[in-house]
Amino acid sequence: MEGAGGSDIETTSPAMGTWADVLALPPLPRPDFCAMRSEACCGNSLVLFLIFLFVAPMQAHASGKDPASLSMAARIWIFAIYAEAAIAITCLIGLMWGDPGTVKRTPDTCFPQPEIISERLRTGQSLSGVGNVHEDGRVFCCRCLVWRPDDSDVHHCATCQRCVKEFDHHCGVFGRCIAGDGCGGNMGYFKTLILMGVLGCATCVSFMFVVASTATHSSGMYGHSPYRSHAMRNGVPTPG
16 A cells, blocks of 8 residues: 555655754654554463463472472473563563664655645645655655655555554554564564464473373382382382
8 A cells, every 4th residue: 555545746845854844744644553452462462371371380390399309401491481481571572662663754754845745735735645756766655754765665554554664564463563674673573472482382392291201100110009109108128
């Protein structure tokens, strides 16, 4: 979605602007806060639920044991799951509050304005029906009122109502634009959060599997005979 309708315009005004001119521009479009907040609530709840799902059984197992009886491997597993949970929460905060790469209003990005834009703003007319302006490898967004690179990786998000550089997608789970090259923007937070989910699942499942295997092995060695239990408690040798 490149413009608000109408044809693209090629003519620009030679006038340069100042910060006072930037502050005098009409307000930026209002984001769809209802959709963004409902999506963010879903994403935050999902991450916190998965953290609880992976951490709780491991912590419950550790709490039921004498700390001195925990093996070094078990301690490493429990440390790993808490480290993964902490990294996941840090990435979630970065994803929610970090800047994905929004094209911000400055004198350089807002001016010089295309003639049709400056004329309509000067006379108080609506910009409805005016399309984006393409000139010299740049695009002037008629909604954000900023110049941006004429690049397919720069996009105006219909939900966040902002132009975003290196745009990948608007995430319907976290309610944020996901953008950045490699780990730039908030892409690093997004990728790491997914990685922590995979590692957290693997850590929890492998820990439970080893615990179950150890319990089965111990049960197989000593059985459930009352005589064996009594003998073990009193140090009496038992028949093979």
